[in-house]
Amino acid sequence: MSIRKTRIGRFDFWTFVTIFGYFIVGLLLIYPLFNIFKASFISNETGTLSMSNYVEFFSKKYYTKTILNSLIVSFGGTLGALILGVPLAFFTSRFKIRGKTLLSTFAVLSLLSPPFIGAYSWIIMMGNNGFLRNFLMTFGINLPTIFGAGGIILVYSLQYYPFVFLLTSGALSNVDRSLEEAAENLGAKSTMRFFRVTLPLVIPSVSAGALMAFMMSLANFGTPMIIGRNFHVLPTMAYNLFTSEIGENPGLASTVSILLILVSTLIIFFQRYASSRRKYSSNMINKQTVDTLHGVKNLIVHFISYLIVSISTLPLAVVVFYSFKKTKGPVFHPGFGLQSYQKVFHDVPVTITNSLIFSVTAVIFIVIIGTLLGFVMSRKKNLPAKILDPLLMIPYIIPGTVLGIGFIVAFNNKPIYLAGTATIIIMSYFIRRLPYSIRSSASILKQIDPSLEEAGINLGSPPGRTFRKVTVPLMIPGIVSGAIMSWVTAVNELSSSIVLYVGKTMTMPVRIYLSVLDGLFGTASAMATILLVSTGLALFIVNKFLGVGRETIAG
Amino acid sequence: MASIELEKINKNFPGVKALNSISQKIGSGEFFTLLGPSGCGKTTLLRTIAGFYQQDSGHIYLSDKVIDNVPAFKRDTGMVFQSYAVFPHMTVYENVAFGLKTRKVNDSEIKKRVLKALEQVHLSGYETRTPDQLSGGQQQRVGLARAMVIEPKVLLMDEPLSNLDAKLRVEMRTEIRNMQRLLGITTVYVTHDQEEALAISDKIAVMNFGVIQQVGTPWEIYKEPANLFVASFVGDINVVNGASLGTEVGLTSILVDKNQSKENINIAIRPEELSIVTKEVSGAEFSCIPGVIEKSSFIGSLIRYTVDCGNDVILTVELHKPQSEALMPNGTSIFVKVPVKSILYFHSETGERI
Numbered sequence: 001m002s003i004r005k006t007r008i009g010r011f012d013f014w015t016f017v018t019i020f021g022y023f024i025v026g027l028l029l030i031y032p033l034f035n036i037f038k039a040s041f042i043s044n045e046t047g048t049l050s051m052s053n054y055v056e057f058f059s060k061k062y063y064t065k066t067i068l069n070s071l072i073v074s075f076g077g078t079l080g081a082l083i084l085g086v087p088l089a090f091f092t093s094r095f096k097i098r099g100k101t102l103l104s105t106f107a108v109l110s111l112l113s114p115p116f117i118g119a120y121s122w123i124i125m126m127g128n129n130g131f132l133r134n135f136l137m138t139f140g141i142n143l144p145t146i147f148g149a150g151g152i153i154l155v156y157s158l159q160y161y162p163f164v165f166l167l168t169s170g171a172l173s174n175v176d177r178s179l180e181e182a183a184e185n186l187g188a189k190s191t192m193r194f195f196r197v198t199l200p201l202v203i204p205s206v207s208a209g210a211l212m213a214f215m216m217s218l219a220n221f222g223t224p225m226i227i228g229r230n231f232h233v234l235p236t237m238a239y240n241l242f243t244s245e246i247g248e249n250p251g252l253a254s255t256v257s258i259l260l261i262l263v264s265t266l267i268i269f270f271q272r273y274a275s276s277r278r279k280y281s282s283n284m285i286n287k288q289t290v291d292t293l294h295g296v297k298n299l300i301v302h303f304i305s306y307l308i309v310s311i312s313t314l315p316l317a318v319v320v321f322y323s324f325k326k327t328k329g330p331v332f333h334p335g336f337g338l339q340s341y342q343k344v345f346h347d348v349p350v351t352i353t354n355s356l357i358f359s360v361t362a363v364i365f366i367v368i369i370g371t372l373l374g375f376v377m378s379r380k381k382n383l384p385a386k387i388l389d390p391l392l393m394i395p396y397i398i399p400g401t402v403l404g405i406g407f408i409v410a411f412n413n414k415p416i417y418l419a420g421t422a423t424i425i426i427m428s429y430f431i432r433r434l435p436y437s438i439r440s441s442a443s444i445l446k447q448i449d450p451s452l453e454e455a456g457i458n459l460g461s462p463p464g465r466t467f468r469k470v471t472v473p474l475m476i477p478g479i480v481s482g483a484i485m486s487w488v489t490a491v492n493e494l495s496s497s498i499v500l501y502v503g504k505t506m507t508m509p510v511r512i513y514l515s516v517l518d519g520l521f522g523t524a525s526a527m528a529t530i531l532l533v534s535t536g537l538a539l540f541i542v543n544k545f546l547g548v549g550r551e552t553i554a555g
Numbered sequence: 556m557a558s559i560e561l562e563k564i565n566k567n568f569p570g571v572k573a574l575n576s577i578s579q580k581i582g583s584g585e586f587f588t589l590l591g592p593s594g595c596g597k598t599t600l601l602r603t604i605a606g607f608y609q610q611d612s613g614h615i616y617l618s619d620k621v622i623d624n625v626p627a628f629k630r631d632t633g634m635v636f637q638s639y640a641v642f643p644h645m646t647v648y649e650n651v652a653f654g655l656k657t658r659k660v661n662d663s664e665i666k667k668r669v670l671k672a673l674e675q676v677h678l679s680g681y682e683t684r685t686p687d688q689l690s691g692g693q694q695q696r697v698g699l700a701r702a703m704v705i706e707p708k709v710l711l712m713d714e715p716l717s718n719l720d721a722k723l724r725v726e727m728r729t730e731i732r733n734m735q736r737l738l739g740i741t742t743v744y745v746t747h748d749q750e751e752a753l754a755i756s757d758k759i760a761v762m763n764f765g766v767i768q769q770v771g772t773p774w775e776i777y778k779e780p781a782n783l784f785v786a787s788f789v790g791d792i793n794v795v796n797g798a799s800l801g802t803e804v805g806l807t808s809i810l811v812d813k814n815q816s817k818e819n820i821n822i823a824i825r826p827e828e829l830s831i832v833t834k835e836v837s838g839a840e841f842s843c844i845p846g847v848i849e850k851s852s853f854i855g856s857l858i859r860y861t862v863d864c865g866n867d868v869i870l871t872v873e874l875h876k877p878q879s880e881a882l883m884p885n886g887t888s889i890f891v892k893v894p895v896k897s898i899l900y901f902h903s904e905t906g907e908r909i
Contacts, residue, residue, distance in 0.1 A: 451636045454636070456653070459628075459701065459705060
């Protein structure tokens with residue numbers, strides 16, 4: 001009987017995965033961020049370390065105003081998203097609405113469509129010569145154009161309300177019906193019941209949805225670029241400072257980036273703090289029922305629900321419609337034709353293959369590494385895993401433009417020279433969408449009883465084999481929905497690829513964006529439609545086979 | 556078939572001493588039950604034997620071989636889980652075959668053994684079903700077949716019946732016991748249900764606070780509890796401090812016999828040992844305590860009385876096979892007849908049996 005020391009920790013496969021996770025965070029997040037941070041302290045004129053960029057930023061109203069602008073449109077967009085999302089969630093989860101699945105599919109589609117398609121479509125409708133604006137003008141209704149802060153807020157509201165909608169309806173269907181019945185039994189009328197019992201219970205989810213809407217608005221680059229005109233926000237300012245031919249100023253661009261990260265971090269902490277005291281656990285005993293309304297009430301509820309989804313889907317419909325219009329050069333002509341599509345396949349087929357290759361390559365890595373890291377995050381309770389978890393969520397707070405700038409600053413010099421390559425774009429897709437996959441893997445693992453893995457091990461199957469034979473097959477729905485969400489958001493990605501692309505690595509969203517700027521609305525519409533249809537198909541597959549990946553979308 | 560020996564096993568979780576120097580031998584072929592309230596360390600001990608937890612110190616021997624550093628998947632134990640842990644993506648057949656496949660048993664042998672195991676758990680014909688087509692009881696049978704089919708050295712069962720409804724629980728425990736006897740496999744069984752433990756075990760270890768309080772046959776555990784915790788956890792028992800009982804002759808003489816002052820002694824007696832009489836009877840074997848019926852409840856096979864004997868002494872009396880004349884209204888003055896031989900004595904501070 002030998003007396004051996006018992007082992008404290010085991011170096012196994014999962015230790016390796018954890019170390020690899022730290023390597024990814026280090027290389028693709030910390031290193032670029034550190035480079036931006038450093039660059040923000042390097043003076044453009046002297047090239048030495050100084051506070052000059054910060055001094056310059058805060059001394060000129062032209063710059064400081066962008067912070068205020070960013071906050072205005074982000075809060076505005078968030079408020080709009082709440083106004084649209086909460087009622088829609090309440091109506092569809094409590095009342096019988098015909099075509100409910102269709103409504104939520106379209107809502108998700110408008111959420112995941114390329115962020116600037118909405119903006120560009122609104123120009124067609126409500127620009128200086130917009131058809132909707134012209135049409136209304138014949139009735140003497142003179143609406144302002146879409147350009148400026150108001151337009152941006154409108155586009156954000158319509159694009160991001162699905163976050164609020166999805167999270168709130170999820171929470172609403174998880175409120176134990178007994179609680180509402182108890183309120184009723186105690187004499188509360190329906191309005192009081194809603195405001196005193198139901199709403200407070202779903203507030204954490206509402207605020208999580210609002211946070212998502214805020215973060216996306218804050219990081220949005222395409223929309224203010226297209227319809228902002230002279231209204232600058234932090235991401236567009238950073239981009240302009242970083243890329244403009246004249247007066248290029250990477251130091252100041254880095255300063256703007258740092259401030260942008262700072263604002264998003266502060267907002268996250270504020271939301272966490274505000275909702276930390278509002279965590280309710282509930283024992284779901286009585287599931288919610290869906291009431292069938294009658295008469296006027298029924299009509300109103302249907303009308304509002306369909307109105308919200310229709311308005312948010314309208315820009316997409318307009319884009320599809322215009323893609324089939326006859327064109328001659330940049331000009332639309334009456335009648336329909338496929339010239340726009342011919343032009344796309346003739347002139348820029350490479351952008352389609354680029355988009356496809358980049359996004360699929362990124363998704364393959366995302367799936368493999370995200371699944372493994374998701375397992376570590378949800379099953380390993382050791383300290384290194386606990387620290388890694390929030391680090392891997394950093395991409396949520398880094399706007400794409402900032403990450404793009406960071407990548408250029410970091411990987412444009414020895415030891416890593418990647419500027420202008422496909423690799424750098426794939427890497428940016430990978431790191432930005434990795435959290436989706438980690439989240440969806442981790443959340444499906446929560447539903448898988450750890451006893452199943454123990455049973456496999458107990459029956460003599462080593463941990464690696466048990467993971468393959470037992471865990472992975474059970475994770476498939478989460479892995480697939482994570483993969484599709486990653487793919488959809490990667491293929492529609494603009495804000496970091498706009499910084500990272502060169503001619504030969506141009507992707508579809510970049511091409512669409514440039515076409516819009518050049519006034520080539522036909523080709524822009526055709527490409528946007530191609531993106532939309534593939535996005536829609538991918539979502540349809542997820543919905544059909546796995547149910548909407550609510551967790552994945554809303555993090 | 557194998558014996559298990561635990562030698563000074565310690566296991567700490569943050570802030571809790573889950574296992575406190577556990578030493579115990581479990582004989583080959585024995586049905587050994589770990590019984591205790593939740594948090595007593597019984598599941599921790601089972602999972603340490605299975606290899607899911609690593610003990611902080613101490614040794615585990617399986618058939619006299621130390622297995623401290625043998626990883627869980629090489630320990631050759633068959634575990635049955637509280638949550639069944641039947642693989643939802645596999646059929647019944649694939650579930651039961653899983654352990655044999657990892658052991659690289661050839662297909663025809665696998666088929667033979669799986670079918671036999673399913674027959675033993677009365678699931679013949681269910682091979683192609685998936686777990687979601689099975690009831691809880693059937694799923695647990697799959698779990699049992701899956702654990703047995705690999706012919707493990709020991710069978711480990713972690714509250715396997717606690718998710719089943721009451722009737723099925725009784726049925727299944729008889730089946731488990733019969734099968735264990737048939738196969739003669741060493742079994743460690745965890746439960747918090749004392750009735751289940753008494754019914755099923757060769758030996759029971761009663762645990763509390765990470766310490767084994769007593770090991771014995773079900774009879775010994777119930778009839779000769781080593782301390783007050785065991786006495787009150789396994790079955791109901793009346794516990795009264797010696798000082799509260801006045802100077803009834805019989806009791807006093809016994810207290811004196813034990814060479815202890817009354818205050819240092821708790822006396823305890825099971826409710827079914829007591830009976831109720833309307834007139835005081837005297838004799839060397841009995842002692843009578845006067846009291847008033849405070850409450851009575853009729854639960855079919857017995858009537859349970861709560862009797863107030865004054866001095867804060869409340870006794871529960873169970874009268875089995877009650878006749879109608881036994882129904883007495885609350886407030887009736889009666890005597891509780893105490894058979895002196897059935898009284899158990901415990902030290903009032905340590906709780907140890909005297």
